Amino acid sequence: MSEAVSTVEIDAEVSAALVRLSGVLHRPVQQLASEAVKAYLVRREIALAPISAADLSTLEAYRQSDPDFEHAIAAFVDAEATFADPIEGQRTVAKEGPVQAEIHKLLNG
Structure with missing residues (x-):
């Protein structure tokens, strides 16, 4: 596979995290960045x-039938008013898994 040279600007924090990850995995930053772009x-x-084209034409027809989303907003309001939300008003916190913990550790040092 041939390679092309590209210049991409990324946030300093992302760059630092990429350098740390490179050190942890003992792999070049360029290789990690290339793999990340491919995965994305x-x-x-x-x-x-x-x-598909049919999906796009259906979406376009819907957009034209309700250009200001008035019907969609009304449907949303009706749904919100109709059904009770058992956790409405309560704060929920998702627990961080081991992968997220490792990523946070790498990103935040």
């Missing part, structure tokens, strides 16, 4: 693959 593109392709 694959996820985007998977997310966009199911969208």
Whole structure:
């Protein structure tokens, strides 16, 4: 596979985290960045693959039928008013798993 040289600006924090991850994994920053971009593109392709021309025309027809989202907003309001939310007004905190903990540790030092 041929390679192309690209310059990409990223946040200083992201760059520092990438350098730390490179040290932990003993792999070049360029290789990690390239793998991350490839993984992102694959996820985007998977997310966009199911969208067909028929889907797009259906979405366009819907957008034209309710351009200011008035019907959608009314449906949302009706749904909110109709159903009781058992945790409404309560603070919820998702527990951090081991992968998230490791990523936070790498990003925050």
